[in-house]
Amino acid sequence: MQNFTYQNPTRLVFGRGQIAKLAKLIPADAKLMVTFGGGSVRRNGVYDQVKAALEGRDYIEFWGIEPNPRVETLRKAIEQGKASGINYLLAVGGGSVIDGTKLISAAIASDIDAWDLVLKGSDRGGIPLAAVLTIPATGSEMNSGAVISREETHEKFPFYGRYPEFSILDPEVTYSLPDYQIACGLSDIFVHVMEQYLTTPDQSRVMDRWAEGILQTVIEIAPMIRANKTDYRTMSDFMFSATMALNGYIAQGVTEDWATHMIGHELTALTGMTHGASLAIVLPATMSVLREQKRDKILQYGARVWGIDGGSLDSRIEQIISRTREFFHSLGLAVTLTEAGVGAEVIDTIAERFNRTGVHHGEAANVDGEMTRKILTECL
């Protein structure tokens, strides 16, 4: 194992009826802003539960944090928060609302402009925030990460702020999610795990098993959710998997990759494609292009997760990549750019952007503009 330091201060509050605990969990003297996305929480009852739990409390609401939250929107919340002396934030929504709220938290406590904070990469000094999760996917409810977009320039960058003080996960709130959002959530979970697993082999036996355990779970529950998205047990496994996939538990002592995410973020920034949908296209192509470098781990993944362990190495690797594509297809997601209606012109744009900024993504720091061109060409 690599040397590592790990601490995760977020309190996880999981289960039926837990939103009612908000009143106890948020300090009585908090000057609170509650942040939301669009209106789906009004339709699924979550807004009413939050309102009931906060009855008699002093708070303001901020609505309209969009998918791939934009700094332009967040600046409005920051301004309002500063003007009202807000000292506690509650994000009610999916990963985008929680991500956006992490930047609001940092910027309210800072004199630096919100986009400059994003470019700085991290700021832990924000005001406390907490979350009521409505979409299992990003893991933002139990980590410090966020991804923030800038509409003006079609840019999208990671930012690290505070961990949520607590996050409430009630699986029943997922019953009303649209199928497409569930599919993108499952894809996001799957690829989060792969970014922390499909790296150098033999680093940690336990971390390998735990990563495989989440992959096996996602594969097992995906068709069950398709059949019935109101089964409590299945939706619990879905919601819990999302949090466990990106709260740092499976990253202890192992190297990480994240090249697929970096390329996926560019696809989203340029085309508006949902995050999980972009990953379903990019991951199999990354595996294919980097098959030599990632060979041992691809073979381990194939054997332990898919039971593929016969035949020549080459044919096995082909089979494992195909099986991975089929899985994403089975979720109802496109697995090529063509299928997703995205033209080849994005390839040049992204490759040139990576060449210009001189980035080298991935565990081996070899996913530069030219490697990205190869990966995206494989996505066609």
Place this chain on the structure above:
Amino acid sequence: MQNFTYQNPTRLVFGRGQIAKLAKLIPADAKLMVTFGGGSVRRNGVYDQVKAALEGRDYIEFWGIEPNPRVETLRKAIEQGKASGINYLLAVGGGSVIDGTKLISAAIASDIDAWDLVLKGSDRGGIPLAAVLTIPATGSEMNSGAVISREETHEKFPFYGRYPEFSILDPEVTYSLPDYQIACGLSDIFVHVMEQYLTTPDQSRVMDRWAEGILQTVIEIAPMIRANKTDYRTMSDFMFSATMALNGYIAQGVTEDWATHMIGHELTALTGMTHGASLAIVLPATMSVLREQKRDKILQYGARVWGIDGGSLDSRIEQIISRTREFFHSLGLAVTLTEAGVGAEVIDTIAERFNRTGVHHGEAANVDGEMTRKILTECL
């Protein structure tokens, strides 16, 4: 999944050379007491590393916390700590030293007698403590639990105090551990997992996989450690497994059992048997006596961990229990009371003690005095 709330504040600091970080991790103004067991840390270099890291700092040392730490010993540290105005504790040792230090922490901050605190069961209001772990086994380095003995009455009870602020885990400190201590550590890890796993089936897919992942790891590394206990990778997996087995990660949303531990504690209290050694005897017997209640989970464990999935249900369960016994035997541990040189007279003593206190241990609260008699008879 069951409703649950989970938060673990301990910072894990893992890897080679990490003991040197003590100077930075302990607040500069701490009035520190460092607690130790016997003298093994003087021989393996850990004491020198701790001393070097704390050079120039204000601290006192307390030596002699024994295996199965006794309240009689801990009272001396508490008295000394109160007299010296100690406000921070550093435990350097295995689970017993850390457990004992949790009670010292609580008692220094309290007016209640130490044994009364144990009988109360928990007290979170202690002074901060941290740990340098030397023996992978109990998980005490990343949880709030402790087990405290009272010599006078041969009693042994659990107590919950503070979580360590941080714990330093350097796998190299395990290279000099005696084989028997390693065997007992592996047994302890294995049974910790089983207490959180061999319960009601179908509660959480991820928790099942993670529990199985630790069991698979322990089974895989046990013979490797026997062959070479100075391989960094293997000893990292050993040390990391111990912490992950009892830091709450694998207990999220699932019921727990702990009957094997409760019976094991009695064996230790009466005979002085090492904790891990007592569990190796009791676990297979518990599985055998409760085979109907635990049937589905025993079968899942057998299939996924040992690859046993053919034949009649009865013969499969027999095979799975035998395989578990063989595993403990392969560690060099006794698997019966007779083999351990313990006579049948302990059975009456323990059964009567449980009858007298009216306890009902285990997930189903059905392990009372009479059930314990059955289990211990199966241990002969």
